Amino acid sequence: MINWLYRVSALSMLCLGLQVQALETQQIDKLTEQRLAAAGIAGETSPALPGPQRRSDGGIPVFGESLFQGAFRDQPFSGFNPSYRITIGDKINLQLWGAYSFSASLPVDPQGNIFIPEVGPVHVAGVENGALNEFVLRHVKRVFKSNVSAYANLEASQPVKVFVTGNVVRPGLYNGYSSDSVLYYLDSAGGIERESGSYIDIRVLRQGEMLQRVDLYQFLVTGKMPALQLRNGDSIVVGARQGHITIEGDVQQSAQIEFLGQSTSLSEMLMVAKPKPRANYARITQIIDDQQQASYLPLDQAVQATLYPGAHIELVSDSDISSISVRVKGEVEGPAAYVLPYGATLADLIDRIRYRDNADPFAIQLYRKSVAEQQKVALNRSLDALEMEALTRQPVTSSDKSSLKDSAAMIQKFISKARKAQPRGQVVLANNDRAGEMLLEDGDELVVPLRASTVSVVGEVVFPTSLVFDEANTLEDYIEMAGGFSNNADTEELVVLHLDGTISRIKERKFNNRLRGTLRAGDEIMIMPKIQAGELQVTKDITEILYRIAVGTAAVLSF
The missing domain is CATH 3.30.1950.10 (wza like domain)
Known part of the structure; x- marks a missing residue:
C-alpha cells in the first residue's frame, strides 16, 4: 500500500511541476465598451447585434437569454387591446x-x-x-x-422615447410607441447582459419614481407580461444579476437560473427548469460556510434541499448515472468535492489531488456510506441477539431472580446507548497493493490527514489526552502519562487504532514493550471498559460489541 501511494504521490507532484500557467487573453473593459456603444446610439437607428459573448459555467445558457434575438425589436406592437387607455399624443x-x-x-x-x-x-x-x-x-x-x-x-398610439439603461448591451434612448412592451425596448438595446444583467429585477421608472417592477421569468414560464403604457422620458433599468444556481441533466432546459434572497429551494427552481419524467435523483454541489459540499439525493427529498448562490444541480436517472461526487478533506489544496466519471477508481481521484506540505499521503482514509450502513446493520444484529439473551435467561434458584433482574436492567441500558453509535464506514486501504484499483462510490469521502506527531489515549483512563509520540515510550508509559487506568478499565487487553483503519489488540504482557512498528504516530490507544455481566456468554457478546463500536466509531463506549 505504501509503495503504491508513494508512486501515485510522486506522479501527482511531477504533473504539478510540469504545469505551465498560460497568460489569458486580455478582455476589453466591459464598462468602457458599454459607454462607447451608448455614445453611438441616439435611438434613431438599429445598430447591429453584438457578437457572441463568452458564457460562464461551462457554456450552460442563462435562462431567458434567447429572448433578445431581434424578434421584439423588429415587430413593434401596432394593435391595441380593449384595456388600453387613451393618452396624450394618440x-x-x-x-x-x-x-x-x-x-x-x-x-x-x-x-x-x-x-x-x-x-x-x-x-x-x-x-x-x-x-x-x-x-x-x-x-x-x-x-x-x-x-x-x-x-x-x-x-x-403616442410615439415616445424611452431610456434603457443598467445591465443591457447598449444603453441609450430608443424610439417606440406608448403601447410597445418592455421587451421591445430591451431588445432594441441589444438585450440583457448575459454575465451581469438580471432577468428578474427590471424596474420601470417615471420621473425617478418606481412605476412597475418586471420579472421576465413570469413571461417566460407563464406568458404573463404587465400592461404598461410608457411615456416620453420613462426609464427601463435592468438591475444587477441576482444569486443564481446552475441546473442540468434530465431537465427540459439546462440553464443558469436567478433567484431573489439568500437562498432558494430546488422545488422553486424546477418550476423554471422542468424535470424530465425519468429524473429521479439529484446531485447537488454547493458552498456552505466556505466549505464545498456534495450530496446525492432521491428527487423527492432533494426538492426540499436549500440551495445557495452558485449551487450546481444535476438531475439524473438512477439507471443512467454518468458521474459521481466524492468529497476530499484534510491536508489538500483545491476543491473540496470532485465530480468524477462513473467507474472512476481511487487512483483516478488521487491523481487529481494536490497535497499540502504537512500532509501524510501514506495514511489516507476512505469513508463510505454503504460501509457505514453495513456496520450499523451488523451492530444492531448483535445488539438484538444480546437483548434476546439477556431477557430470556431463566433463574436457577430464587436467589438468582434478583441478580438476573439487575443484570438485565444494566444490559438494557448498555444496549440503549450502543444503538446510538454511528459507525464511520472506514474502508481499510493499508496492506493492499491493488487499493488504487478500487471503484469509488457516489458520496465517498477521502481524508488526507496531517503528518501526525502525537498519540491519543482514550477510554478508561483517568485523563484521556493526546501525547507527543516517542518511539522510546511503551504502552505502559503512555497510560501512566494519561493518569493510569480508571477503576472500570480492562487491564488485560487494549486496542490500538491506526490512522489507516487497521487495528492491533495488545495483551497485558506486551504493555511494557516498545512495540516499534506496531505503535505509530497518529495512533489511538483505546482502553476498554471491564465487563461484569455475571455470565461468560453475555460477557463475550458485550466485549465483541464494545470492540466493534470502538473500531467503527473511533470511540470507547463505557459499560
Whole structure:
C-alpha cells in the first residue's frame, strides 16, 4: 500500500511541476465598451447585434437569454387591446354620418381632448379603448339628438422615447410607441447582459419614481407580461444579476437560473427548469460556510434541499448515472468535492489531488456510506441477539431472580446507548497493493490527514489526552502519562487504532514493550471498559460489541 501511494504521490507532484500557467487573453473593459456603444446610439437607428459573448459555467445558457434575438425589436406592437387607455399624443379616427357628415384623424391634444366640429372638445384621455366609440357617440348625441351616427377608433398610439439603461448591451434612448412592451425596448438595446444583467429585477421608472417592477421569468414560464403604457422620458433599468444556481441533466432546459434572497429551494427552481419524467435523483454541489459540499439525493427529498448562490444541480436517472461526487478533506489544496466519471477508481481521484506540505499521503482514509450502513446493520444484529439473551435467561434458584433482574436492567441500558453509535464506514486501504484499483462510490469521502506527531489515549483512563509520540515510550508509559487506568478499565487487553483503519489488540504482557512498528504516530490507544455481566456468554457478546463500536466509531463506549 505504501509503495503504491508513494508512486501515485510522486506522479501527482511531477504533473504539478510540469504545469505551465498560460497568460489569458486580455478582455476589453466591459464598462468602457458599454459607454462607447451608448455614445453611438441616439435611438434613431438599429445598430447591429453584438457578437457572441463568452458564457460562464461551462457554456450552460442563462435562462431567458434567447429572448433578445431581434424578434421584439423588429415587430413593434401596432394593435391595441380593449384595456388600453387613451393618452396624450394618440390619434383617433372619427367618422360622423347621417344629418351631419365628418371624417378625420384627430390627435389627442396636451389637455387630453379631441376637437369635433359642431360638438367641441371631448376629453378622451384615460378612456379605455374598448369604450371609446360609445364614449364619443354619447358626446355627439348631446348636440345631434337624432339622425347622426358616429364611429371612433384608435389609429395610432403616442410615439415616445424611452431610456434603457443598467445591465443591457447598449444603453441609450430608443424610439417606440406608448403601447410597445418592455421587451421591445430591451431588445432594441441589444438585450440583457448575459454575465451581469438580471432577468428578474427590471424596474420601470417615471420621473425617478418606481412605476412597475418586471420579472421576465413570469413571461417566460407563464406568458404573463404587465400592461404598461410608457411615456416620453420613462426609464427601463435592468438591475444587477441576482444569486443564481446552475441546473442540468434530465431537465427540459439546462440553464443558469436567478433567484431573489439568500437562498432558494430546488422545488422553486424546477418550476423554471422542468424535470424530465425519468429524473429521479439529484446531485447537488454547493458552498456552505466556505466549505464545498456534495450530496446525492432521491428527487423527492432533494426538492426540499436549500440551495445557495452558485449551487450546481444535476438531475439524473438512477439507471443512467454518468458521474459521481466524492468529497476530499484534510491536508489538500483545491476543491473540496470532485465530480468524477462513473467507474472512476481511487487512483483516478488521487491523481487529481494536490497535497499540502504537512500532509501524510501514506495514511489516507476512505469513508463510505454503504460501509457505514453495513456496520450499523451488523451492530444492531448483535445488539438484538444480546437483548434476546439477556431477557430470556431463566433463574436457577430464587436467589438468582434478583441478580438476573439487575443484570438485565444494566444490559438494557448498555444496549440503549450502543444503538446510538454511528459507525464511520472506514474502508481499510493499508496492506493492499491493488487499493488504487478500487471503484469509488457516489458520496465517498477521502481524508488526507496531517503528518501526525502525537498519540491519543482514550477510554478508561483517568485523563484521556493526546501525547507527543516517542518511539522510546511503551504502552505502559503512555497510560501512566494519561493518569493510569480508571477503576472500570480492562487491564488485560487494549486496542490500538491506526490512522489507516487497521487495528492491533495488545495483551497485558506486551504493555511494557516498545512495540516499534506496531505503535505509530497518529495512533489511538483505546482502553476498554471491564465487563461484569455475571455470565461468560453475555460477557463475550458485550466485549465483541464494545470492540466493534470502538473500531467503527473511533470511540470507547463505557459499560
